[in-house]
Amino acid sequence: MAAFFFFWSQGMDFQNNGPETANEEDIFVPSEDVREHLVVVGNGMAGCRAVEELLARDKDRYRVTIFGAEPYVNYNRIMLSPVLAGEKSFDDIIINSRDWYSENNIELIAGDPVTAMDRAAKTVTSHSGRTVGYDKLLIATGSDPFIIPVPGKDLPGVISFRDMKDVDTMLEAANNGGSAVVIGGGLLGLEAAHGLTLRGMKVTVIHLMDTLMERQLDEAAGWLLKSALEGRGQTILTGANTEAIYGDGKVEGVRLKDGTEIPANLVVMAVGIRPSTALAREAGLEVNRGIKVDDHMVTSDPDVLAVGECVEHDGNVYGLVAPLWEMCRSLADGLTDQHTGYKGSVTSTKLKVAGLDVFSAGDFSGGEGCEDIVLRDASRGVYKRVIVKDDKIVGAVLYGDTVDGGWYFDMLKREEDVADIRDLLIFGQAYAALGASGGGALDPKAAVAALSDDAEICGCNGVSKGQVVACIEKGACSLDAVRATCKASASCGSCTGLVENLLAVVLGDDVQSGPKTMCKCTSFTHDDVRREIVAQNMRSIPEVMQLLHWSTPDGCSSCRPALNYYLLCALPGEYQDDQQSRFVNERMHANIQKDGTYSVVPRMWGGLTNPRELRAIADVVEKYDAPMVKVTGGQRLDIFGIRKEDLPAVWADLNAAGMVSGHAYGKSLRTVKTCVGSEWCRFGTQDSTGLGVKIERMTWGSWMPHKFKIAVSGCPRNCAEATIKDFGVVCVDSGYELHVGGNGGIHVRATDLLCKVATEQEAMDYCAAFTQLYREEARYLERTAPWIERVGVDYIKQRIVEDEAGREALRSRFLYSQSFSQEDPWAQRAAGADSELHQPLEPPMPFGAIAAE
Amino acid sequence: MTDWIDIGTLADIPQRGARTVQIAGEKEIAVFRTGDDHVFALVNECPHKKGPLSQGIVHGHSVACPLHNWNIALKTGEAQGNDEGCTPTIEVKQEGGRILIARLASLKAAA
Ligand code: SRM
Ligand SMILES: Cc1cc2nc3c(=O)[nH]c(=O)nc-3n(C[C@H](O)[C@H](O)[C@H](O)COP(=O)(O)OP(=O)(O)OC[C@H]3O[C@@H](n4cnc5c(N)ncnc54)[C@H](O)[C@@H]3O)c2cc1C
Ligand code: SF4
Ligand code: FES
Numbered sequence: 028m029a030a031f032f033f034f035w036s037q038g039m040d041f042q043n044n045g046p047e048t049a050n051e052e053d054i055f056v057p058s059e060d061v062r063e064h065l066v067v068v069g070n071g072m073a074g075c076r077a078v079e080e081l082l083a084r085d086k087d088r089y090r091v092t093i094f095g096a097e098p099y100v101n102y103n104r105i106m107l108s109p110v111l112a113g114e115k116s117f118d119d120i121i122i123n124s125r126d127w128y129s130e131n132n133i134e135l136i137a138g139d140p141v142t143a144m145d146r147a148a149k150t151v152t153s154h155s156g157r158t159v160g161y162d163k164l165l166i167a168t169g170s171d172p173f174i175i176p177v178p179g180k181d182l183p184g185v186i187s188f189r190d191m192k193d194v195d196t197m198l199e200a201a202n203n204g205g206s207a208v209v210i211g212g213g214l215l216g217l218e219a220a221h222g223l224t225l226r227g228m229k230v231t232v233i234h235l236m237d238t239l240m241e242r243q244l245d246e247a248a249g250w251l252l253k254s255a256l257e258g259r260g261q262t263i264l265t266g267a268n269t270e271a272i273y274g275d276g277k278v279e280g281v282r283l284k285d286g287t288e289i290p291a292n293l294v295v296m297a298v299g300i301r302p303s304t305a306l307a308r309e310a311g312l313e314v315n316r317g318i319k320v321d322d323h324m325v326t327s328d329p330d331v332l333a334v335g336e337c338v339e340h341d342g343n344v345y346g347l348v349a350p351l352w353e354m355c356r357s358l359a360d361g362l363t364d365q366h367t368g369y370k371g372s373v374t375s376t377k378l379k380v381a382g383l384d385v386f387s388a389g390d391f392s393g394g395e396g397c398e399d400i401v402l403r404d405a406s407r408g409v410y411k412r413v414i415v416k417d418d419k420i421v422g423a424v425l426y427g428d429t430v431d432g433g434w435y436f437d438m439l440k441r442e443e444d445v446a447d448i449r450d451l452l453i454f455g456q457a458y459a460a461l462g463a464s465g466g467g468a469l470d471p472k473a474a475v476a477a478l479s480d481d482a483e484i485c486g487c488n489g490v491s492k493g494q495v496v497a498c499i500e501k502g503a504c505s506l507d508a509v510r511a512t513c514k515a516s517a518s519c520g521s522c523t524g525l526v527e528n529l530l531a532v533v534l535g536d537d538v539q540s541g542p543k544t545m546c547k548c549t550s551f552t553h554d555d556v557r558r559e560i561v562a563q564n565m566r567s568i569p570e571v572m573q574l575l576h577w578s579t580p581d582g583c584s585s586c587r588p589a590l591n592y593y594l595l596c597a598l599p600g601e602y603q604d605d606q607q608s609r610f611v612n613e614r615m616h617a618n619i620q621k622d623g624t625y626s627v628v629p630r631m632w633g634g635l636t637n638p639r640e641l642r643a644i645a646d647v648v649e650k651y652d653a654p655m656v657k658v659t660g661g662q663r664l665d666i667f668g669i670r671k672e673d674l675p676a677v678w679a680d681l682n683a684a685g686m687v688s689g690h691a692y693g694k695s696l697r698t699v700k701t702c703v704g705s706e707w708c709r710f711g712t713q714d715s716t717g718l719g720v721k722i723e724r725m726t727w728g729s730w731m732p733h734k735f736k737i738a739v740s741g742c743p744r745n746c747a748e749a750t751i752k753d754f755g756v757v758c759v760d761s762g763y764e765l766h767v768g769g770n771g772g773i774h775v776r777a778t779d780l781l782c783k784v785a786t787e788q789e790a791m792d793y794c795a796a797f798t799q800l801y802r803e804e805a806r807y808l809e810r811t812a813p814w815i816e817r818v819g820v821d822y823i824k825q826r827i828v829e830d831e832a833g834r835e836a837l838r839s840r841f842l843y844s845q846s847f848s849q850e851d852p853w854a855q856r857a858a859g860a861d862s863e864l865h866q867p868l869e870p871p872m873p874f875g876a877i878a879a880e
Numbered sequence: 881m882t883d884w885i886d887i888g889t890l891a892d893i894p895q896r897g898a899r900t901v902q903i904a905g906e907k908e909i910a911v912f913r914t915g916d917d918h919v920f921a922l923v924n925e926c927p928h929k930k931g932p933l934s935q936g937i938v939h940g941h942s943v944a945c946p947l948h949n950w951n952i953a954l955k956t957g958e959a960q961g962n963d964e965g966c967t968p969t970i971e972v973k974q975e976g977g978r979i980l981i982a983r984l985a986s987l988k989a990a991a
């Protein structure tokens with residue numbers, strides 16, 4: 028038998044005290060009770076939970092009266108779905124029986140909604156005319172279903188799905204068979220559709236969006252869900268817009284905007300809910316989307332509180348139960364003078380349809396800085412996606428296998444750092460726990476080996492495990508070879524670990540011995556090519572390709588930029604730079620955006636700026652209508668949305684204010700981040716700002732194997748985060764600690780301490796030498812962190828610290844190279860160089876004229 | 881009958897590079913010049929997510945899209961390897977050192 032209901036993430040501990048409903052005769056006669064009187068409006072999930080929490084803290088403090096619009100005791104609303112599906116009876120879902128009310132001396136006035144409140148007199152009045160005074164009033168009126176304003180919405184047979192009465196109506200309709208239309212493919216609508224299907228109705232779900240449950244699921248999971256529900260006999264119409272509900276005297280069907288008519292004798296509207304705020308609004312309480320409350324659930328009137336779906340806290344309105352449990356705790360604390368304060372909730376949803384599980388939590392929209400870890404196993408019907416940002420889980424969507432939902436959600440809420448278990452994260456808690464336990468109990472290879480052949484390895488290029496294995500078996504025995512043949516890990520690279528493990532699984536030890544060629548155009552490795560360029564004094568890309576027997580006419584988009592860099596580094600001043608071998612950003616000296624416009628980041632030396640620069644930036648933003656300007660993570664300003672045609676003019680304007688390119692786009696020196704330092708900071712030991720500026724003046728403009736970031740902090744508090752930079756200086760009383768190989772990106776790595784030096788000049792000299800060593804020896808697109816892990820920090824120390832002559836030679840090679848690269852590329856372009864890169868071709872005759880002839 | 885439009889000379893386009901041509905109200909066209917001086921014209925939109933192909937790295941008779949590195953065959957406009965999709969192409973010819981592209985009507989037919 029199919030069970031279909033939602034499990035809230037936080038375990039619910041509902042009391043279930045047997046079958047019972049309240050009736051009008053039970054009305055309680057006021058006693059001589061002299062305690063403060065708490066009156067609750069709303070006998071629903073939040074109202075009653077609040078009272079429960081209060082009683083648990085101090086069961087004697089308040090006299091309690093509860094008004095409920097529904098003629099029942101307190102029941103578990105979310106279990107209405109299993110009731111509809113025939114899994115449970117109403118009696119099964121009662122939370123508090125009448126005994127609970129009487130044992131706790133709670134007066135329940137059920138079936139009699141409150142219709143007015145008088146805050147001056149401190150009374151509420153009910154529909155039947157009863158007026159009751161209060162000391163504290165708690166509004167817990169929940170939500171009203173949202174009814175879309177289409178013709179026919181009031182016809183008999185059109186209902187919502189909110190309370191027991193709606194379920195009764197649906198059961199009655201289902202008894203007569205026929206067809207039902209559910210408008211809304213969200214959580215509620217799908218529950219209703221499922222229940223009605225089980226009750227024997229022919230069900231059509233109409234959903235406005237293209238993805239079912241689009242607020243909880245991404246496209247991939249939504250599609251899987253849709254297919255599964257269709258497999259269960261439902262008709263799912265996505266992207267469908269309701270125009271009208273038609274019928275003569277009662278509902279007969281639904282008409283869509285495209286003219287389709289779907290006959291139905293029952294229409295369930297499940298398109299959303301609105302906080303029920305009418306009462307509060309009429310009483311003059313502050314109401315926005317919901318009734319506004321503070322952290323203690325107090326409204327704009329100190330004697331009136333509100334809780335549950337009817338409230339708005341800190342701009343948020345919730346439609347799930349987990350937040351209201353948390354609200355009720357803070358509310359009860361407040362009412363008993365403990366004042367812990369509610370801080371808002373992170374929510375997750377888990378949908379359980381027999382045999383298929385769906386879980387969703389947090390933000391899965393992705394975006395800047397977000398990294399997706401995806402696992403697809405088509406044969407098992409599994410889709411898992413965990414969204415990681417700054418080493419923390421920010422969202423998760425799971426389909427088909429949700430056992431780890433709670434684990435991900437827990438880490439999400441606790442903002443746990445997942446860097447250490449990142450590689451195993453997607454395989455779930457069991458694997459990650461083993462892997463992270465340090466005992467080396469589990470080999471990630473085993474996890475990869477366990478995947479089915481259909482499991483997707485590379486999300487960017489849609490390559491399955493089976494395809495990768497086949498490509499390895501056909502002779503691709505290195506990562507590069509796999510990338511070149513089946514494209515797995517060739518785009519964003521986030522599945523590189525998986526591919527490497529697969530190589531190890533398939534080839535065993537042979538994988539290391541397989542040469543990692545530079546790309547499919549050559550059989551040489553990066554190191555071979557580099558060595559040959561130096562040995563044979565090569566000066567241009569065609570020369571390299573000729574002498575080293577390139578297998579393609581002019582290389583590919585991965586070897587050409589690397590060759591250009593190797594040439595540049597080997598013979599600065601003599602090699603021929605090839606613009607066309609540079610990635611668009613380096614060619615355009617700006618960062619390309621998804622819409623083809625560019626962002627522009629002028630250099631701000633050491634993060635310092637002044638009114639003149641700020642004014643120039645402000646002027647550019649206005650003059651070129653830049654849609655956004657933002658402070659970057661590298662202590663400068665980024666101007667977005669500039670058209671390639673406008674770039675030279677923008678640069679000219681910035682140049683005029685004394686600014687040069689920030690190289691935010693290059694495999695090059697990016698920023699030198701500084702802190703306040705001894706000039707102003709009470710802890711500063713040295714002039715970190717000044718040193719940062721000097722270092723940036725020395726290093727700017729230099730091209731690198733990958734981007735390169737520097738920071739200088741004025742004391743070990745390290746406000747400039749020098750220990751996650753490629754080169755970091757931490758000033759101390761006795762001098763300067765030099766750190767290398769840090770990375771704050773995909774895999775965070777703290778720096779290794781290189782050495783300590785006594786003077787600023789030494790700090791600069793070591794910096795130049797280290798930079799040059801990296802430039803000369805790292806492979807293209809290898810940042811300092813993986814480079815140092817590959818060669819070992821001892822090797823770096825030996826070259827930079829121990830070998831004084833070598834250090835000096837490296838430093839002077841760096842400065843020599845800089846003598847060619849410290850020319851502002853923007854100024855050249857602004858003066859007209861390479862203008863064809865910015866201007867479209869102008870046909871001599873206007874197109875219009877020719878086209879019209 | 882095809883009408884041809886003169887858009888400039890070979891030298892106007894950098895080798896292994898591209899220039900764009902904008903026609904009012906129509907999609908931008910990218911005109912490519914390869915290492916062996918062939919010229920191709922395509923709508924300046926990657927079949928993947930509309931990346932501006934004119935800004936990509938040209939290698940052989942292909943261009944690597946600047947946004948996510950799909951490789952597009954310049955002759956057919958088709959994505960290569962395991963990627964699927966096709967960018968409309970526009971007929972081009974070189975005559976007396978000048979580059980001519982087919983007029984829009986044929987682009988519409990291709991699209
Ligand atoms: C603008 C900026 C975000 C911001 O608004 O703050 C930014 C923007 C981009 N970052 Fe970043 N990163 C920015 C600071 C950072 C930082 C923080 C920092 O530098 O202190 C980091 C982590 C530190 C680090 O690099 O160690 C960072 C780690 C990355 C990474 C991961 C690098 C890694 O080795 O793991 C990438 C991807 C890459 O380079 O391959 C990346 C790539 C990008 C790209 C270039 C993505 C792309 O290829 O288009 C973004 C360009 C956006 C654009 O079009 O302008 N960005 N990025 C920051 C520019 C700083 C600047 O002034 O130059
Ligand atoms: C079918 C269904 C399934 C759901 N499934 C889930 C799920 O899986 N997970 C989840 O987290 N959430 C789920 N929800 C949402 C969850 O039920 C609500 O978040 C929760 O009930 C909100 O509690 P509340 O006390 O604020 O509102 P309610 O529980 O609606 O209580 C409000 C009560 O106040 C009464 N009332 C209103 N106005 C007055 C008045 N003027 N005078 C007296 N009484 C009044 C109402 O009649 C109602 O009984 C589901 C909801 C439905 C309808
Ligand atoms: S790192 Fe030290 S000197 Fe620099 S701002 Fe922070 S506390 Fe001050
Ligand atoms: S837009 Fe061209 S590869 Fe994505």
